[in-house]
Every structure is written in C-alpha cells, then in structure tokens.
Amino acid sequence: MSSVPFELAWLIPLLPLGAALLIALFGRWLAERGGWLAVAAGGLSLSLAVPIAWNGLQLREPFTSSFGWFAIGQLQLRLGIYLDQLTALLLIVVSLVSFLVLIYSIAYMHREGPRLRRYYAEMSLFLGSMLGLVLADNYLMLYLFWELVGLCSYLLIGFWYERPAAAAAAIKAFLVTRLGDLFFLVGLLLFLIDFKTLSFAELFSLQVSPQRPWLLGLGTLFFFAGAMGKSAQFPLHLWLPDAMEGPTTVSALIHAATMVNAGVYLVARTMPLLIRAPVDLLVIALLGGFTALFAATLATVNTDMKRVLAYSTISQLGYMFLGLGAGGFAQALTTQEGAGYAAGLLHLLNHAFFKALLFLGAGAVMHAMSDSTDLRRMGALWPKLKLTGTAMLIGALANAGIPPMSGFWSKDEILAAAFSGGHPALLTAWLLGFATVFLTSFYMFRLWFLAFAGRPRWPEGARPHEAPPLMAWPLVILSLFALSSGFLSSAGLRRYISLGEPHLMPARELLAQTFANPWTILSSGLALAGLAIAYLLYHRGLDLARYRTALGGSVYRLLLERYYLDRAAITLARRVTVGFARLLDRFDQAVVDGLINGIGRASVGLGQRLRRTVTGSINDYASWILAGVALFLLIYVIWR
Amino acid sequence: MTTFPLAAYLGLSAVLFVLGAYGLLISRNGIKILMCIEILLNSANLNLVAFAAYHRDALGYVMAMFSIGLAVAEAAVGLSILIALFRLKRRIDVDWLRSLKG
Numbered sequence: 001m002s003s004v005p006f007e008l009a010w011l012i013p014l015l016p017l018g019a020a021l022l023i024a025l026f027g028r029w030l031a032e033r034g035g036w037l038a039v040a041a042g043g044l045s046l047s048l049a050v051p052i053a054w055n056g057l058q059l060r061e062p063f064t065s066s067f068g069w070f071a072i073g074q075l076q077l078r079l080g081i082y083l084d085q086l087t088a089l090l091l092i093v094v095s096l097v098s099f100l101v102l103i104y105s106i107a108y109m110h111r112e113g114p115r116l117r118r119y120y121a122e123m124s125l126f127l128g129s130m131l132g133l134v135l136a137d138n139y140l141m142l143y144l145f146w147e148l149v150g151l152c153s154y155l156l157i158g159f160w161y162e163r164p165a166a167a168a169a170a171i172k173a174f175l176v177t178r179l180g181d182l183f184f185l186v187g188l189l190l191f192l193i194d195f196k197t198l199s200f201a202e203l204f205s206l207q208v209s210p211q212r213p214w215l216l217g218l219g220t221l222f223f224f225a226g227a228m229g230k231s232a233q234f235p236l237h238l239w240l241p242d243a244m245e246g247p248t249t250v251s252a253l254i255h256a257a258t259m260v261n262a263g264v265y266l267v268a269r270t271m272p273l274l275i276r277a278p279v280d281l282l283v284i285a286l287l288g289g290f291t292a293l294f295a296a297t298l299a300t301v302n303t304d305m306k307r308v309l310a311y312s313t314i315s316q317l318g319y320m321f322l323g324l325g326a327g328g329f330a331q332a333l334t335t336q337e338g339a340g341y342a343a344g345l346l347h348l349l350n351h352a353f354f355k356a357l358l359f360l361g362a363g364a365v366m367h368a369m370s371d372s373t374d375l376r377r378m379g380a381l382w383p384k385l386k387l388t389g390t391a392m393l394i395g396a397l398a399n400a401g402i403p404p405m406s407g408f409w410s411k412d413e414i415l416a417a418a419f420s421g422g423h424p425a426l427l428t429a430w431l432l433g434f435a436t437v438f439l440t441s442f443y444m445f446r447l448w449f450l451a452f453a454g455r456p457r458w459p460e461g462a463r464p465h466e467a468p469p470l471m472a473w474p475l476v477i478l479s480l481f482a483l484s485s486g487f488l489s490s491a492g493l494r495r496y497i498s499l500g501e502p503h504l505m506p507a508r509e510l511l512a513q514t515f516a517n518p519w520t521i522l523s524s525g526l527a528l529a530g531l532a533i534a535y536l537l538y539h540r541g542l543d544l545a546r547y548r549t550a551l552g553g554s555v556y557r558l559l560l561e562r563y564y565l566d567r568a569a570i571t572l573a574r575r576v577t578v579g580f581a582r583l584l585d586r587f588d589q590a591v592v593d594g595l596i597n598g599i600g601r602a603s604v605g606l607g608q609r610l611r612r613t614v615t616g617s618i619n620d621y622a623s624w625i626l627a628g629v630a631l632f633l634l635i636y637v638i639w640r
Numbered sequence: 641m642t643t644f645p646l647a648a649y650l651g652l653s654a655v656l657f658v659l660g661a662y663g664l665l666i667s668r669n670g671i672k673i674l675m676c677i678e679i680l681l682n683s684a685n686l687n688l689v690a691f692a693a694y695h696r697d698a699l700g701y702v703m704a705m706f707s708i709g710l711a712v713a714e715a716a717v718g719l720s721i722l723i724a725l726f727r728l729k730r731r732i733d734v735d736w737l738r739s740l741k742g
Contacts, residue, residue: 616741618673618734622664 004051006063009081012049012091013135015041017128020121027117034120035106042099042127049095049131056088057496064201066137075196082137082200085496086268089345090134090261093352097257098127100474104360105249107470108367119159123253126152130258134265139188139198142266146184146230149259150177156254157246169242176239180229184266187222190215204272217277223270224284231263231317234291238569240314241298241562244306244373248366251306252359256313257352264320264348271324271341271499275332282425285325285418289429289436292318294563296439300446301559305362305373308447309355312399315436316351316407320344322429323414326421331499333422340417341499346489347410353485354398354406357478361392364471365451368464375447380456384464389452391475396448398482400441402527403515406486411437412520413490419519437523441530449538649690656683670722670732674715681711 019041023034030037056063066080102123109119126149133145158170192198194215227233232240243255254260267274267284274280292315299311323344331338366373368385382389398405401412415437418430458464467475491507505513514520561567613624660679667673685704692700726732 614741616738618737619665619667622673626661626665 004048004055006052006055006083007065008048009052009063009083009135010065012045012052012095013128013131015045015048015128016124016131020124020128023117023124024121027121028114030117032106032110032120033114033116034124035102035109035116038120038124038127039099039102039106041124042095042102045127045131046095046099049091052083053088053091056083056091057085057493059084062087062201064137075192077140078138078199079141080137081135083135086265086345087134089349089493089497090265091131093261093349094127094130094134094258097352097356097478098123098130098253100477101249101253101257101356101360102127104252104363104471104474107468108249108363109247115159119156119247122152122155122159123250126156126254126259130262133262137200139191139200139203142269143181143184143188146226146262146266147181149254149262150174150181150230153177153243153254153259156250157243159246159250163245165242166245169239169245173239173243176236177229180226180236180263182226183222183229184226187219187226190219190222194219200269216273217280220270220274220277221280221283223266224280227263227266227321228287229263230266231260231321232314233263233287233318233321234294235565237291237295237314238566241302241307241310244304244310248306248359248363251310252356252363255310256355256359260313260317261320261348261352264317264324264344267321267324268341268345271328275328275338275499278329278332281325281329281332282423283325285322285329285421285429286425288318288321288323288325289418289432290318291315292322292436293432293439294318296436296443297559298562299443300439301556303375305365305375305378305447305451306359307373308375308443309358309362312358312440312443313351313355315440316347316355316399319411319414319433319436320347320351322418322433323347323410326414326418326426326429327499329421329423329426330417338417338499340414340421342494342497343410343413343417345497346486346493347407347414349489349493350398350406350410350482350485353478353481354395357391357475357482358395358399360471360475360478361388361395364388364467364475365392367467367471369458369462372459375450377457377459378451379454379458380452381464382452385452385466387466387472388475391479392448392452394479394482396444398486400444400527400531401437401523402441402531403524404487406482406484406489408524408527409486409490409514412514412523415519415523416517434519434523434526438526438530441527442534445531445534446538449534453539454541646690646694649686653683653686653690656680656686668733668735670718670725670734673734674718674722677718678711678715681707681714 016038019034019037023030023037027034062082062084064080064082066078069077069079071077105119105123109116112119129145129148129152133142133149136142136145154170154174157173158167160166161170188198191203194212195203197203229236240255240260244251246255274284295311295314295318299308299315302308302311321344323340325340327338327340327342327344329338330340362373365378365381365385365388368381368388369378372378394405398407401408403409415430415433418426418433421427421430466472487507491510558564656679660676660683663676663679664673667676685707688700688704688707692698692704722732725737
C-alpha cells in the first residue's frame with residue numbers, strides 16, 4: 001500500500017467536488033440523474049482514502065502540503081492538507097460511510113425523478129466539503145469547509161422544501177448552527193489577532209505569549225461553542241431532531257455519521273492548544289456528560305423513529321465530548337496518556353458505523369411502511385423485515401453498549417477515563433454518563449420492540465416488504481462494522497490514536513482487564529436492565545398505568561414538551577429579539593435618521609443664506625476675491 | 641545709469657495694483673476687465689523683478705518670466721471666451737451676464 005503517495009490526498013476532496021459540479025451542470029443527461037457519477041466519485045475517494053489513511057496512521061510527523069492562497073499585509077493564508085492520525089481516522093469514517101450511503105440512495109431516492117440531480121449534486125458537494133474539512137491544514141480553511149457542510153446540511157434538510165415543516169427545519173438548523181459558527185469565527189479572529197497565524201503546524205508548535213495566557217483559553221472556548229452548534233450539544237441541540245425532516249439518507253450521512261462529528265473533530269484537532277487551558281476541558285467534559293443524559297431522557301418518550309435516533313445521536317456526541325475533555329484533562333495535569341481522547345475518537349468511529357446502520361435501517365422500515373416514521377403505527381414487522389430487523393438489532397445492541405458490540409468498548413473507555421480523571425467535575429460528568437447507559441439501552445430497545453415486536457398497529461393498506469438489494473448490502477456491510485469495529489479498534493487502531501505516549505496492552509490482556517473492572521460489569525448490567533424493561537413494557541405489554549403517579553405524569557409531560565426548550569427559544573426570539581429590534585428601530589429612526597436629516601436640513605438652510613452672495617456679477621466676485629486677499633493679508637500682518 | 645531706490649519700484653507697483661483693482665471692480669466691458677487683470681499681474685511682476693535686483697537673486701526673474709507666460713495664456717483664454725461670448729450674445733458687457741445668479 002505504500003505505493004500511494006500522500007500528495008494524492010489532494011484528490012480525495014476534489015473528486016466529489018468535481019462530481020458535484022458535473023452533476024449540477026449535466027445531471028439531466030446522466031444515468032440516475034448523476035447518482036452513479038456520485039457513487040463513482042465517492043468510490044474513487046474511498047479507494048484513495050483507505051491506503052492514504054492507512055499510511056497516515058503510521059506517520060510520526062504530520063504530512064503537510066500547501067500553497068499560498070492570499071496575503072493580507074504580513075499575514076499569509078494558505079490552502080493545504082494536514083494529514084495525521086486524526087485526519088486519517090476521519091477520512092476512513094467519512095469516505096466509507098458516504099460511499100455506502102450513496103449506494104443506498106440509488107435505491108432509496110429512486111422515486112424522486114428529476115430532483116435527483118439536485119440531491120446528488122448536494123450530496124457530492126457535502127462529501128467533498130467534509131473531506132476537505134478533515135484535511136484542512138489551517139483554521140480558516142477548516143472554517144470555509146465548516147460553513148460549506150453547514151450549507152449542504154441546510155439544503156438537504158430542506159430537500160422537500162414544499163413541505164412547510166421541512167423548510168422550517170432547514171431554516172432552524174441553519175440559524176442554530178450559525179449561532180455556533182459565529183462563536184467559532186470570533187475565536188478564529190482572536191487567534192488571528194494574537195498569534196498572527198491560523199496554520200495548525202505553526203499554532204501547535206507556538207509558545208503562548210505570556211502577556212495574555214487567558215486568550216488561548218478564551219479562543220479555544222469559542223471554538224468549542226462552534227463545535228456545540230455543529231455537534232448539537234446542549235443548548236444548541238434544538239436543530240438536530242427537526243433536521244430529520246430531510247431524506248433518511250441525509251440524516252444517516254450528515255446528521256449521524258459525518259457532519260455532526262465535525263464539532264468533535266474540531267475539539268480533537270484543537271487538543272494541543274486545549275491542554276494548555278484545562279478549565280476549558282472540564283467545561284467540555286461536563287457539558288458533554290450533561291448533554292448525553294439530557295438527550296437520552298428526551299429519546300425515551302419520542303414516538304418518531306428518526307427523532308429517537310436523532311436524540312440518541314446528540315447523546316452519543318455528548319459521550320465523545322466527555323471522552324475528549326477527560327482525556328485532555330488527564331494529559332494536561334499529568335503527563336500520562338489521556339486515554340479518554342482515544343476513547344472519544346474511537347467512539348466517533350464506532351458511532352458513525354452503528355448510527356448510519358440504524359438510520360439506513362430506519363430508511364428501510366420507512367420504505368416498507370410507505371414513509372411513515374411513527375412508532376405507534378408499526379409493530380410486528382419482524383416476520384416481514386428479517387434482514388432490516390437483524391441489522392437494526394445489531395445497531396441497537398451496539399448503540400446500547402452491550403458487550404461485545406462496538407458501542408460498548410469505546411463508551412466503556414470513555415467512562416473509565418472520566419472516572420479516573422481526578423477532578424470532581426469529571427466525576428460528575430462520569431455520573432451523568434453512567435446514568436445515560438441505562439437510558440440509552442432503554443430507548444434503543446423501546447424503538448426496536450415498538451417497530452419489530454408486539455402486535456401490528458399498521459395503518460390501513462400497509463404491505464411491508466423487504467428492501468431491494470442496493471439498500472440491503474450497505475446494511476449488511478455496516479452491520480459487520482457495527483459488530484466488529486469496537487474490539488478491533490480498541491485493540492488495534494488504538495495504538496495510533498493517542499494523546500501522549502499510548503498505554504498499550506495485547507488483546508487478551510485488554511479483554512481480561514475490561515471485564516475485571518466492576519464498573520464495567522455494572523454498566524453492562526445497567527444496559528441489560530434497560531433492555532429488560534423495554535422488553536417488559538413494549539413486547540410483553542406490561543401496563544404502566546397502574547403505577548402512574550402525579551410526579552411521573554408531570555415528568556412525562558415535561559419530556560414530551562422537550563423541557564419546553566423549543567418554546568423558550570421561540571419566546572426568546574419573539575420577546576427579546578423582536579423587542580431589541582424595535583429598540584434598534586427607534587434608535588435608527590430618531591438618532592441615525594435624525595442625524596442624517598439634520599445634516600441635510602442644515603445644509604439647505606446654509607445654502608439659502610449663502611445664495612445671496614452668488615449674484616452672478618463678475619465685479620462682485622472680483623470684490624470678494626480682493627476683500628478676501630486683503631483680509632488674509634491683514635490677519636498675516638497682525639498675527640505674524 | 642540712474643538707480644532708483646527699491647521703495648520707488650514698490651510704490652509704482654502699488655499704484656499699478658490699485659489702478660488695476662479699481663478698474664477690475666468698476667468696469668463692465670470684458671476687454672477692460674482683462675486689461676485690468678494684466679495691470680494687476682504686471683504690478684506683481686514689477687515687484688518680483690525689483691526684489692530680484694535688490695537681493696541679487698535670479699529666482700525673482702524666473703518667477704516673473706513664469707508669470708508673464710501665464711499672463712499670455714490667461715489673456716488668450718480670456719479673449720477667446722469674450723469672442724465666443726460676443727458671437728453668442730453680440731455684447732461684451734459683463735454686468736448683464738447674471739445667469740449664474742444663485
């Protein structure tokens with residue numbers, strides 16, 4: 001594999017971007033309106049990305065290649081690629097999942113007809129931008145692609161723009177993520193002003209200016225705020241559940257496996273700077289742990305299949321941030337390896353596979369149930385959809401973190417890293433994450449049992465049927481990854497992705513140690529308990545009504561209303577923003593307009609007076625000139 | 641050759657200047673205005689030359705030469721304006737040219 005030179009990494013994002021352009025221009029005449037071209041570009045990118053990433057994992061120093069883009073004064077801005085282990089990991093995740101999703105799209109989106117051109121052009125643009133984002137060698141370029149993936153997300157959520165809900169969801173996603181992006185931009189400017197560079201290589205080798213050490217912490221905190229928007233962390237999580245209005249393939253690719261990971265990637269990329277600001281890392285870990293629990297509670301009551309998965313995504317992203325924060329903090333305080341860093345990133349890898357699997361499975365279920373996502377209208381699909389059911393069962397087991405599935409390994413390492421983090425904040429975050437284990441398992445199996453078990457509650461005339469082969473194959477491949485990627489990555493890939501000197505152990509020892517840890521046993525027990533309760537409630541039909549208490553009822557209402565946060569956001573927008581806008585309007589009318597009109601009126605008045613001097617008579621003008629010269633002479637003589 | 645004191649030249653120059661300025665203010669005839677401007681310029685030239693001789697500094701002569709050159713150009717432009725004006729209105733009196741009145 002060593003024959004593929006790293007310079008070819010330039011082609012990885014350029015191929016899908018080129019495909020996007022071609023599809024946008026000539027999609028009308030292409031097979032499947034450009035679908036196969038998008039698949040081909042994605043496949044070529046994948047076949048380049050795999051060997052390059054494989055070699056990249058073994059690099060000692062990051063590979064960089066760049067050229068000058070533009071210069072502002074002393075400031076040189078460059079376009080380039082920065083390839084290290086982190087980039088390699090993301091390259092594999094992004095290119096592999098997108099390739100599978102694009103193949104799946106051919107079958108899933110087939111009915112869309114002429115609109116497919118727009119779909120494949122936007123998907124290819126997204127893929128190219130996402131690959132560019134992980135390959136970027138400086139923050140400005142990263143920001144550029146960051147905005148591009150945000151744009152693609154907006155366009156694809158609103159793919160069925162004639163539906164008001166989809167159009168509103170697209171706008172909501174755009175506005176909420178933009179709020180985060182704004183913080184990212186402020187952080188970027190702070191860095192630019194103080195460090196005069198945005199290049200990763202230069203920033204990571206930089207010594208902090210001793211006059212302003214707080215600036216690093218503040219700038220990176222702003223970066224994290226940007227990551228919160230992209231990765232849907234509380235309180236900027238509002239957009240992700242609504243983003244499910246887009247096609248399911250879009251949810252699988254953008255809102256589960258790739259774009260939402262951009263925030264995690266940004267924090268991981270900034271880690272060399274973040275470990276100089278340990279307080280930021282505690283904030284990241286705590287907010288991640290909180291979001292994990294918070295989103296998991298919301299997933300337990302939702303009746304929309306895709307939205308349950310969306311809340312699950314938010315929750316799992318919270319785990320990743322918890323891992324990164326804990327790992328970075330350990331590295332910042334001691335010089336030991338921050339194990340949570342690797343665990344968080346491996347969780348990103350595992351999550352991308354099992355969540356893409358779950359979403360594509362949900363797509364297959366929707367395909368079978370004439371596009372319905374309502375869990376209350378499903379049930380007993382197992383005999384009809386054996387393959388989809390198996391795939392989703394594997395995904396659910398992986399997401400729930402039941403050993404030996406993939407989610408278990410990385411989640412367990414994250415919790416272990418937070419537990420041994422040595423700070424009360426990390427311990428709090430661990431507790432939040434630990435409680436989430438139970439809820440995760442509960443809501444995942446609630447979803448599975450509601451869809452595939454129990455009695456059929458199908459709408460009139462529903463005829464569930466298994467997915468066509470083009471949709472089935474990606475499910476099978478992703479199932480294999482969801483089964484195996486956890487242990488393989490923890491035992492194998494782990495050695496390449498580490499913060500500080502990795503603490504390695506052979507596979508057998510890893511197994512022995514993992515299952516000797518009482519907390520691991522307990523968390524697995526919790527996960528199994530969640531499974532059991534979901535089984536009792538949604539398969540055996542245990543009636544909860546007898547146990548319903550006033551408190552339980554109000555908690556249920558609170559969860560159904562999503563903690564009233566969406567309403568609060570709307571109220572905030574109505575009252576505060578509109579009120580503020582009114583205030584500004586009044587200021588604009590009175591002060592700004594008043595100033596301009598006043599200047600105009602004064603000029604007119606002055607002109608009215610001055611016009612009397614303009615008689616049109618040359619002799620008068622000559623007298624003015626002479627009088628003026630005489631006056632100046634007089635002044636000169638007197639004040640000489 | 642008889643040499644006059646500097647003050648004599650300056651006095652002559654001042655008289656010329658006042659004459660020119662007076663003419664400029666009261667004349668209505670365009671040609672007369674141009675002539676008055678010439679007188680003003682030449683009073684200044686006389687000053688320049690007188691001081692140049694007094695200080696033995698050639699710069700004053702140079703300035704005077706420039707000034708004469710400029711005066712030629714000015715006279716040419718001014719006369720052509722007057723000719724154009726005459727063709728248009730058949731008059732060269734300036735006191736009724738009031739279309740620029742504000």
